[in-house]
Amino acid sequence: MKALLILGLLLLSASVQGNQMERCKLAKSLKHYGMDKFKGISLAQWMCVIKWESNYRTDAINHNTDKSTDYGLFQINSRYWCHDGKTPKAFNGCGISCKVLLKDDITEAVKCAKKIVSTQGIRAWVAWKKHCQNKDVSEYVKGCGV
Numbered sequence: 001m002k003a004l005l006i007l008g009l010l011l012l013s014a015s016v017q018g019n020q021m022e023r024c025k026l027a028k029s030l031k032h033y034g035m036d037k038f039k040g041i042s043l044a045q046w047m048c049v050i051k052w053e054s055n056y057r058t059d060a061i062n063h064n065t066d067k068s069t070d071y072g073l074f075q076i077n078s079r080y081w082c083h084d085g086k087t088p089k090a091f092n093g094c095g096i097s098c099k100v101l102l103k104d105d106i107t108e109a110v111k112c113a114k115k116i117v118s119t120q121g122i123r124a125w126v127a128w129k130k131h132c133q134n135k136d137v138s139e140y141v142k143g144c145g146v
Helices: 004-016 023-032 042-055 098-102 107-120 125-131
Strands: 061-063 069-071
Touching: 004 061, 023 042, 069 098, 098 107
Parallel strands: none
Antiparallel strands: 061 069
């Protein structure tokens, strides 16, 4: 009985973890989608941003004080970049539903991140300024073969 209880707790904790992507698998996916050197931003910089924005979680959601919400790996904001149906005065610059940013298929999230960085630069991400700017970020891709 004790073994079944422990097994049940392990399964529950695994399901609670949600959609955290494995670091090297994510790095390879981002490289495949052309993120390495996109607008001069290295893959390691992107990985640093994603680490600090969402901890590599596709299902990450953050509610902001301005009633907007940040979604997915890149924590893309509903006020400016996606539509969630509840953010007042939203713009939806990427022309997508915010729900698509929570999927394990990161195609739309990458497209939107590229649009954001093309218009605002990497400085659009607070995590970049706080954790990645002027820092050695090589550890975020170390051992990934990218």
